[in-house]
Amino acid sequence: MSDIVIRAENLGKKYRISHETAQPYRTFRETLAKGFQRRRGSAHQEEEFWALRGVDFEIRRGDVVGVIGRNGAGKSTLLKILSRITEPTTGYVDLNGRVASLLEVGTGFHPELTGRENVYLNGSILGMRREEVRRKFDEIVSFAEVERFIDMPVKRYSSGMYMRLAFSVAAHLEPEILIVDEVLAVGDSAFQKKCLGRMEEVSAGGRTVLFVSHNLGTLLSICDKGILLDAGGCVANGNIRSVVKAYQQKAGSGEDLAPNLIGGPLKSVTFRQVWINGEKLGGSQFSPGEPIQIRVVGNAAEHLPEAVFTLSLYAEGGRLFTVEDRPMTLHQGEFSLQVEIPAGLLRPGDYSLALGARTAAELATPHDWCWGTDLASFELNEVWSANCKRDLHGMINVNARFTRENAPILERAAT
Amino acid sequence: MRIEAGRASRRYWQDLWTYRELLGFLAWRDLSVRYKQTALGVAWAVIRPAFTMLVFIAFRKLAALPPSGVPDAILVLSAVLPWQLFSTAFSEVSGCLVGNANLISKVYFPRFLVPLAAMATSVIDFMVTLAMLALVMAWFGYAPTDKVVMLPLFVVLAACLALGAGVFFAALNVQFRDFRYVVPFVVQAGLFVSPVAFTLGDVPEAWRWLVALNPVTGIIEGFRWCLLGANAPFYPLATLTSVAITLAMFALGVWYFRRTERGFADVI
Structure with a gap:
């Protein structure tokens, strides 16, 4: 029994881009018209696009893996396949363990419901049992720092409170494999620190984490492995430092800033x-x-x-x-x-x-x-x-010196 | 567990059971959101059928339809109930996937949970109106006969028809938003071709088969047969077409839903 928890083989995902409409969905009339055109042999204006192609990798139990790549490199598609939201076109993934994926903070939050109700609803959507949420409820609420407002509809929350509560529910998931897509970009910097701390706790507990972020500093501090995607393919895979370096070199080879x-x-x-x-x-x-x-x-x-x-x-x-x-x-x-x-x-x-x-x-x-x-x-x-x-x-080297005084004087409170 | 193209989970229906808690939460969400920030709250579940009933009683008076031996209120209400169950469930279910697009594109769960949860509100509303019917019948001193035990069968029939047709349109709606306009039209037109204001007995015998082609006809007349005793005859043909169309619609709906489900997240 190996300890490989995720194994992807020749993974590919093809999308069709239609050049005729702005909407991703078709109207019935278009389909009818298209079927008719096809029968008459006229060319149709569809283009294939491989968001992901021929991706292979293995992830071991307890690895914290950072997924890096530019916008459109296929990171989100990869995460969507791993979390079973969409199917791959080619290849397969073997998953060994309970997966929880966080592609967005607060999925399923309903503005009319109170904070308390949303915690239960969102917990359930993310795959927690009612009992589990009940057990962790106080912890979730105090982590989010919204104790006083927990019985208020979340539509009256400030956006910061809303995001903190949503993240807090997610932060208390305990799956064997956790998939996270750039959700740490919420709240003020103090809360972000807290979230990073929580992520570190999760990975220290021996769980496998897949983490997408553009923040290289964050990736370097919490991940130990990395996967670099570029134009749908996996171009580097291994130690996080070498992968980040490969990404930076790739970014550096571009002419201008995007x-x-x-x-x-x-x-x-x-x-x-x-x-x-x-x-x-x-x-x-x-x-x-x-x-x-x-x-x-x-x-x-x-x-x-x-x-x-x-x-x-x-x-x-x-x-x-x-x-x-x-x-x-x-x-x-x-x-x-x-x-x-x-x-x-x-x-x-x-x-x-x-x-x-x-x-x-x-x-x-x-x-x-x-x-x-x-x-x-x-x-x-x-x-x-x-x-x-x-x-x-610490991070900064300050050129300051202690000097020793000859007669130490301690200030005392007047008696 | 393996994720692969064309390999829908073999334990789909089992998964549905594993996720039953989520089903409960989704249904509970729809229910608790439904009447939030309304002054009258659940009373709306009574007011709507009550007004529909009044309109159709007036219609019966104006059209001078022959008396049926039953107070008009009971005659109409016993039809408004199943009609409303079918029509609200059908419209809720057919819009449910698009309405939950954010969930579908961000989280995995067996997609069939969404239409099941969408049924909840209409079923609860139905329960409320059923209590209302009981009160109206008590008011007129009209007791149902022992045939009332058959009523749950027709309730299930109405729910299955709504669910089957609903999931079919829900799945179509994901890909073709045209069906968003078709559904309200079907519901609106359906009210006039279903025997709500009239009974199948009011229709000339030569044309009854045509009205009976509407699957809701069998359900409505079934309701009346259960509730009104000797005053409502049993129409075997209408019941049979109802059952047949419901089964076919249910099979078609579930089949199409399962077939397209894998691509929902990509096109929604």
């Missing part, structure tokens, strides 16, 4: 390329002893009198810092920015970069903005002395 990586109402500013120490999109290793030069090349579609750029650095899923430029006049056309992170500030580890821009000096004045995370990444390798390990001493 425009869909950056969101927000401000469309006139686009970031085209990011260079880190002279290398496009980074992905490389640098020494902590050298300064990190970040160069951003972009384009402004119009004249912006008061533009402010921001740059943030992330590590292990958390934001280390954000630096903000002075307001400046941005002329229409290309622009190039340079930021330097001083040598010796960051400790060894992986870092990823976020960029943003806004159109007003003060946050309080109405403005447009745009923002994108994980635009580039780099790694600082461990060449320093032993006392600079990140997991022992």
